Amino acid sequence: MFKKVTLAGVGLLGGSLGLNLKTRGLAREVVGYVRRAGSIEECSRVGVVTRATLSMEEAFTDAELVVFCVPVSQIPILARAALPFLKEGTIVTDVGSTKRELVTELETIFLPAGIHFVGSHPMAGSEKTGPGNAYLDIFRNTICLLTPTERTSPAALHQVQELWEKVGCRTVCLSPADHDELVCRASHLPHLIATALVNHVLGNNNSDVQARICASGFRDTTRVASGSPDMWRDIVLTNREQVLSEIDAYIETLKSMKETLKTESPENIHSLFSNARKLRNQWLDSR
Amino acid sequence: MFKKVTLAGVGLLGGSLGLNLKTRGLAREVVGYVRRAGSIEECSRVGVVTRATLSMEEAFTDAELVVFCVPVSQIPILARAALPFLKEGTIVTDVGSTKRELVTELETIFLPAGIHFVGSHPMAGSEKTGPGNAYLDIFRNTICLLTPTERTSPAALHQVQELWEKVGCRTVCLSPADHDELVCRASHLPHLIATALVNHVLGNNNSDVQARICASGFRDTTRVASGSPDMWRDIVLTNREQVLSEIDAYIETLKSMKETLKTESPENIHSLFSNARKLRNQWLDSR
Secondary structure (H helix, E strand, O other), X not given: XXXXXXXXXXXXXXXXXXXXXXXXXXXXXXXXXXXXXXXXXXXXXXXXXXEEEOOHHHHHOOOOEXXXXXXXXXHHHHHHHHHHHXXXXXXXXXXXXXXXXXXXXXXXXXHHHOOEEXXXXXXXXXXXXXXXXXXXXXXXXXXXXXXXXXXXXXHHHXXXXXXXXXXXXXXXXXXXXXXXXXXXHHHHHHHHHHXXXXXXXXXXXXXXXXXXXXXXXXXXHOHHHHOOHHHHHHHHHHOHHHHHHHHHHHHHHHHHHHHHHHHOOHHHHHHHHHHHHHHHHHHHHHO | OEEEEXXXXXXXXXXXXXXXXXXXXXXXXXXXXOOOHHHHXXXXXXXXXXXEEOOHHHHHOOOOEEEEOOOOOHHHHHHHHHHHHOOOOOEEEEOXXXXXXXXXXXXXXXXXXXXXXXXXXXXOOOOOOOHHHOOHHHHOOOEEEEOOOOOOOHHHHHHXXXXXXXXXXXXXXXXXXXHHHHHHHHHHHHHHHHHHHHHHHHOOOOOHXXXXXXXXXXXHHOHHHHOOHHHHHHHHHHOHHHHHHHHHHHHHHHHHHHHHHHHOOHHHHHHHHHHHXXXXXXXXXXX
16 A cells, blocks of 8 residues: 555546545555646546645655656656656656657656656546546456566566556556557557548548438447547657558558458458457457 | 238347337237248247248238348348239338349339339447347437339338338438448448458457457447458448448548658647547537
């Protein structure tokens, strides 16, 4: 149990983590650092932290654990600003969706000050944003990726791992580079595909009837495209090469599918669909 | 109220329609024509029809309304086989997902015999299949597309329209050609994108970790790829030109997105995502 945990940013993930820390008795005090006065009221209304504050000094002083829960581009800025208030031995982690650039930058900020940093990426969330949408079960049965490096303290890694497991995650360790490659395929690519599909079908001067006849399949295929544009801009900016090359690879997959649909027998077209169904259903069963 | 309605095929959609006809008192008798003895037991167990039979004669004789609820390629075959048992004045409709080829073919079969045909396509369903997954609310707040032509009887169209509205659909009339174009973009394209994504991420000799870190975003973006391969093979085979050209158009959308991500400012990348979010949320609100 931590005495004081500070959540730097209290949105959907930060709020849900705060709710877990409070409800499960994992921290005596959960302090939310927020940047707008309105957020203090919202945090207090939804009860996801012990208290929220606009003061860096109040938020970060004496924290035993700090979790950065803001979009990736904001984390290093906030980290540099928080540094003077943090004491040696504090454990710092984050919930950022990309890791290669971020981990290097945060290690450079924190390690020389004797502060431990462990990169985390809970693969949880929703297209809904803000602490008002926070909920206790958000981490249940999800994967939290941890991205230790050779500079990571094993003891700090262990504590961060335990934290995520206590709120319901299974943890998997990956190098920051492997993280960005695998997550690009599993998460960034689906998001980009969904965003392109929305713009393709609902934009492009298509008719009103086009939108009216979109049904539940379209709704689910595009759900993630309602997610936070701030978060997704940052993901692209911090994993750009991987994202661009993954789009290219996916276009090749589409072209190869198109060839199958154009030239192959009904049996082979059936196999394309039954193979995907089988792969997906096996994946569902294995979760 | 119809005296006898025959469902030719009792899967997810046929079963759900049968359940609606029975529960809402829209037919005195709902007979399911099925092709396997096991289906008779299943239909009786789940109670979606008054009775199911393997006999065409029993199923189709004296039917006032016949609804074909099998994959598109099976409909004309079944229609030709059922024809000798149908009486003049019977109304025939279907739930096929493509309409251009099908409507022409069914008009050729039925109209010379004095049987009315009206094409229907309820935009309802799920990736789950079979009468065991049938449920009453499947049509609620969905769109049912009707595809009358100049050969369609206005009275028959009116009755079919009323049927779908009574089970919960809003109806929209489109020409068969417009239907196939608009539905390709709203439904066939999302399905193909999801299928390609599954094969791209879960196939391709990717590592076990790749599958393990796929989360709820991937699950929802690919949900439709668990749908019936029979149905999707038939959709592709009966709307092939449209499907191929829509894949090309979508690849162009992806390429243009890639250019934005590669060369544009953070603000413009943000706009790409916020524009999609806005379009999708407006669409959700309009439903």
